Amino acid sequence: MKRNLKLHQWLMKWHFISGIIILPFVLMLSVTGFIYLFKNTYESPQISDFRYVDVKNERLTFQEQWEIAGRNSDAKPHSIIISGKTDEATEFISGKFANVSHLFVNPYNGAITGKFFENDSPMGQIRKMHGSLFLGVWGGRIIEFVGSWLFVMLLTGIYIWWPVRKWSVFGFFIPRIKQGRRTFFRDIHAITGFWISILLLMILAGGLPWTEVFGNNFKRLQKVTNTGYPATWDGQGLKSLPTENSLSLDEMILIAKEHPLPGTVSLAFPKGKEGIYSLSNTYYKDLNAQKIIHFDQYSGKLLLQHSWSDVGVLMRGRMWFMAFHQGQLGTWNFLIIACTAFLLFIMSLSAIISYLLRKRKGKLEIPIVPSNFFPGKIIFLVIAILGLILPLFGLNILLIVLVSRLSMSKSLLKTI
Template structure:
């Protein structure tokens, strides 16, 4: 591909400016993302005394356990997880996502073995640092803006990296070692960026569903196109046929176990006398196996069953990239995400070192674009599309254009005054 050198310089300029501004945030995101991958390994030994109990001969009923949990939980439990081992305490869950808390009941003694409040865990803090820089909604917007610019950095970086005068192994695919520190760190930045560029785009796709603006717009698109979860998935419109006594938790647990669902199986409690029991499984490593089945709380009869094929295509795609982003598809996915986090940290660090080595005293070192250069319509259209898809990026472009316009006016005035 023959490169337009003026366009290359212009793209390098904005790649340089955007990278300089984004660099501290990208380092935080890559480091915290890498740390969060160790969530299960970090929490398992620390929560072992809460989640695991000594096995005894007799077990108390799930209804009795629920009564105990209800008296001791911060909030009234709305679901329970089916234990997968005789050594596991029964987990009763209140709330969802960041507002979730779990109380654990020893199924043999009826004692509370402990409680885990999501917001009070160390990994919750890491996740909040990764997702919102510990600054709430404002921090979420900053992370979303940085993620939008990261996509632009990848695209502009690939163009700048692309060899305009023939392909060479060194300098394009492996770093040059014997040509000085500046060349080495520049190569480390550009080459590592090339090797992980595709992965980074996929990882960013998995990050945007959590954002406020892009994620919110995506949810609206799902609603408009009816490609999210079906209404029957949550079962709000379903009703139990009211009778004298509802079935017990042990009875619904037997029905849930008979379904042979893979992953973590949850029993959702009925909401009110006409509500239903709902059984679902969470299995990110095999999304196709996920189901949600609703039962009449009095007769125990199955009312409705949904599987993954009933979920809209946009939601299925969204859940896939989100699971990939968190390394949930197995060991290979975990190592791929961990490798990418390390590579992104190296890429960012080498960019900073390369900049320090090339920067002259009293100058920012921003590449100078020829005055005669004019942006083509193709570039304008691409920027416009990116601005529409990523509104915060579009807003930042408008601000940059205003700043650039003011600077141009000031330069003209100075030229006129000096003349």
């Protein structure tokens, strides 16, 4: 197969430009992502100090513990973690997403054994750096911009690297060590980038749903195509039938235990007189085993339950890739993500070193492309599709085209 040399040069130019723009950010993302993988390892000792208690003869009721938690929590607890272990403090959850906090109550004496605020922990700070550069919404947009260009850089890199004539051990599997430092680091960049490209695309697919623009558009697509959570997944539209007295938390937990679920099991409290109890579990090792079950707060009657098979295909795919992104699907997943993050760092650093070894002082060394080159309708169609899927990338392309047009107009005016 004969390579289109001009197209190769054109793609190389944009691969180079995207690298200059985003590689410093990619280095940061690889380091912070690698560190955040060890979140549970780092936080487990601290949480263990809060969680484990000495076993006594008599326990306080869950209702009493709930009241204690309400008096000692900054925000009203919305759920309780159900555990069958006698040597564990009772865990109450407040807040959502990044603002989740955990409060632990000793079930034997009512003492608060500890509070854990995810957002304020060291790993919470790493997550902020990884997801928003500590800059809030605008930082999140910068990360989305980087992710969009990384997607493009991977696709162009695969085309540029792909051998036209034949495969060779050196240069395609093993870096060449006898052709100078620049070639050595260039090979490390290219070989590493190619062999982890599929994994990186999967990781990007798991990270983009967290972003503002792409993430919100993806949610709209789920809603339009009815491929997200069922409307009643969170109990929307369900109501308890009020009677004189509601069940105590202890009575409700006994009912909940009649529906054993794997993983971390939580019971969400009713909101108001017509609110419902909702039992659910988080189990990344087998997402298909996840369920949510809704109960009347007065009678304990099962009102509705959903299994993972009731969730739409886009949401199931989204949640799988997001869990994969965080290495939560098991040891195999953790090791793959850790290795990929490490190799991404090596790939990015070697690209910078190779560029600095090639760069002449005062020059950017951007690959030259003939001014009259037209990449073809298929390439523009691909760019248009990527621009629709990744809106920040599309907006950036429009800005680049506008600047290029203005530059060409100025050049023409000078010649008149």
